[in-house]
Amino acid sequence: MQVQKTKHIEALTTNYAVAYAVKAADVDVIAVYPITPQTTIVEKISEFVANGELNAELIHVESEHSALSAVVGAAATGARVFTATSSQGLELMHEVLHIAAGMRLPIVMAVPSRTLSAPISIHGDYSDLMNARDTGWVIYIAASAQEAYDTVIQAFRLAESVSLPVMVSYDGFLMSHTVEPVELNDEEEVRKFLPRAVRPYTLNPKRPVTMGPLASPDWYYEFKYQQVLALKEAYKVAKEVDSEYGRRFGRSYGVVETYRMEDADYAIVAYGGASYGNARAAADLARKRGIAAGVVRVRLYRPFPTADVLKALDGVKAFAVVDRAIMFGSPAEGPLYKDIATAMYMHGIDKPALGVIHGIGQRTMYVEDMYKIYTMLRENPRKEVVFLGVRV
Amino acid sequence: MTLSKATELPIGAVVTEPGSTRRNITAGWRALRPVIHDDRCVRCQLCWLYCPEGTIVELKGIFKVGNRTYDTKYEINYDYCKGCGICANECPTKAIEMVPET
Numbered sequence A: 001m002q003v004q005k006t007k008h009i010e011a012l013t014t015n016y017a018v019a020y021a022v023k024a025a026d027v028d029v030i031a032v033y034p035i036t037p038q039t040t041i042v043e044k045i046s047e048f049v050a051n052g053e054l055n056a057e058l059i060h061v062e063s064e065h066s067a068l069s070a071v072v073g074a075a076a077t078g079a080r081v082f083t084a085t086s087s088q089g090l091e092l093m094h095e096v097l098h099i100a101a102g103m104r105l106p107i108v109m110a111v112p113s114r115t116l117s118a119p120i121s122i123h124g125d126y127s128d129l130m131n132a133r134d135t136g137w138v139i140y141i142a143a144s145a146q147e148a149y150d151t152v153i154q155a156f157r158l159a160e161s162v163s164l165p166v167m168v169s170y171d172g173f174l175m176s177h178t179v180e181p182v183e184l185n186d187e188e189e190v191r192k193f194l195p196r197a198v199r200p201y202t203l204n205p206k207r208p209v210t211m212g213p214l215a216s217p218d219w220y221y222e223f224k225y226q227q228v229l230a231l232k233e234a235y236k237v238a239k240e241v242d243s244e245y246g247r248r249f250g251r252s253y254g255v256v257e258t259y260r261m262e263d264a265d266y267a268i269v270a271y272g273g274a275s276y277g278n279a280r281a282a283a284d285l286a287r288k289r290g291i292a293a294g295v296v297r298v299r300l301y302r303p304f305p306t307a308d309v310l311k312a313l314d315g316v317k318a319f320a321v322v323d324r325a326i327m328f329g330s331p332a333e334g335p336l337y338k339d340i341a342t343a344m345y346m347h348g349i350d351k352p353a354l355g356v357i358h359g360i361g362q363r364t365m366y367v368e369d370m371y372k373i374y375t376m377l378r379e380n381p382r383k384e385v386v387f388l389g390v391r392v
Numbered sequence B: 001m002t003l004s005k006a007t008e009l010p011i012g013a014v015v016t017e018p019g020s021t022r023r024n025i026t027a028g029w030r031a032l033r034p035v036i037h038d039d040r041c042v043r044c045q046l047c048w049l050y051c052p053e054g055t056i057v058e059l060k061g062i063f064k065v066g067n068r069t070y071d072t073k074y075e076i077n078y079d080y081c082k083g084c085g086i087c088a089n090e091c092p093t094k095a096i097e098m099v100p101e102t
């Protein structure tokens, strides 16, 4: 496999980068419904279709519930499908999220994440995504426009290999609407990377099958267990897809990304672009000031990359998990914190872990805030959840 | 009753051929199975009458049980019996025993 020689770089928002990935993946059916901050993805795709640059069926639907239902139906026929949503739209899709996963349809959906009402806010955090966490979808959280582009392409390969729907998420506004240089792949090469796999069962009048039937108590549990196995498989396949993508296109990320972790005593674990960027800047600052600081970014969120996260945190004395979502009433209010705490407990690992909630409703997160986390870890390592950046 | 394992089923619960509902056996969730002890049965027909699923079959013929002869016999169609136990409850002679499924 040869890495591409000629580079084609465009200045794109993450939303536009996703639209370019959908075009490169030669998607057949796209359901479009606008919701902030997702809208510009489907706007751009509509433009591609209108201009004849992408030969796809574009369905204008009347809600997000219909958007996902439409791609469920299209995916059942064997079409390659895409849709996108955010916030309340993802909530409105919620029941169909379970149906898409239960029917094992390889749907790819972009989710620039946004907070939830009430009060109404169009701004970014990961409340919507975390509410969709337990629906059986594979979930990626990208940290740059480039990574979102690459991940959408990887997502089609993964979805079609393990028969699971995949969400590709990233920061609403802080990424969805900000421009970065993005290297675009040769579309022919992308199509070679994404051959159209023949699915064993699709809706076809010549060979009738029933999809989404009733399962009584003697069958239902087995189908849910199949989903458990498929997600375990997805953990392996996601890594394989990522490394093959790296060999072909020269960029790969792993399921967990680390920054200056080789000799780190204190780590921040985070997800998404703003948290990761700030944490890296804070780690540089902390190192200048004599703290051996590092950052771990969880890129594949579901299935949870337990082994990779534990390995990344193996050498640290204490760490903090920065969450941009709140699990109300939970023993620890941060969703990623809870995952890592569970993983550690199950593996008999006990070390100080600080839960940090920040950036809720796009509350500005400063590099200094993240730096403060490193000093907290060094001076008073403890197990506790703190709410940074809130007025109390 | 032996049912398929999770790994043996088509993924996503796809029903792979048309017309399969005709073969749909609906007794899979039964936990207790009614067993009729024919020697205690006095042919009162109550179980047949009360079964909400209509899965008790009334057979006609000549049936010798011990030193008695009957012209009917009751059998259970286990393909559809849900194991609700109503028949066992109604049987006046306690001729129906509910036995755990394995």
Ligand code: SF4
Pocket: B034, B050, B051, B052, B053, B054, B055, B056, B076, B080, B081, B082, B083, B084, B085, B086, B087, B088
């Ligand atoms: S257990 Fe219930 S369903 Fe089965 S034969 Fe008796 S009454 Fe009918």
Ligand code: SF4
Pocket: B036, B040, B041, B042, B043, B044, B045, B046, B047, B048, B074, B087, B090, B091, B092, B093, B094, B095, B096
């Ligand atoms: S209710 Fe009991 S005695 Fe009456 S017919 Fe049924 S099995 Fe026989």
